Amino acid sequence: MSLVDNLKLPLMHLIRQNFNVPPPVDVTAEIVREWNKTAMNCVTACDPEGGRMPLSYSSDREAIAAALMTIRPYTQENLKIVHIKNTSELGQMVVSRGCLANLEDKRHVSIDRENIRFEFDSSGNLIS
Numbered sequence: 001m002s003l004v005d006n007l008k009l010p011l012m013h014l015i016r017q018n019f020n021v022p023p024p025v026d027v028t029a030e031i032v033r034e035w036n037k038t039a040m041n042c043v044t045a046c047d048p049e050g051g052r053m054p055l056s057y058s059s060d061r062e063a064i065a066a067a068l069m070t071i072r073p074y075t076q077e078n079l080k081i082v083h084i085k086n087t088s089e090l091g092q093m094v095v096s097r098g099c100l101a102n103l104e105d106k107r108h109v110s111i112d113r114e115n116i117r118f119e120f121d122s123s124g125n126l127i128s
Helices: 027-044 060-069 097-103
Strands: none
Touching: 027 060
16 A cells, blocks of 8 residues: 555546636726836836837827927927828928927928917817
């Protein structure tokens, strides 16, 4: 008689898994939570490409704010932003003050010196 013969094994139970039942954790919500953390870390580190996925935001205002957070210290004079309403109609666009020096000597460009502010609707999206 060997040691194995005297060994009392616990009772075992056969289980079956139904893989059609959703897991107890909402996987989609967990992925979104983790991605939001990653996105914030990328923005804070001034490396929006660091997450290896495009960052997306629920409104234009949030997207612009996040983009501005990734820029090293800037002033109104050196910040370069271009708002193009429709890329198939490039005849008119809105540019920040930092872009003007590059455009002033272009004969085919006319600059309206009136200051324009971005306007947002109640959802935070640009009004073009």
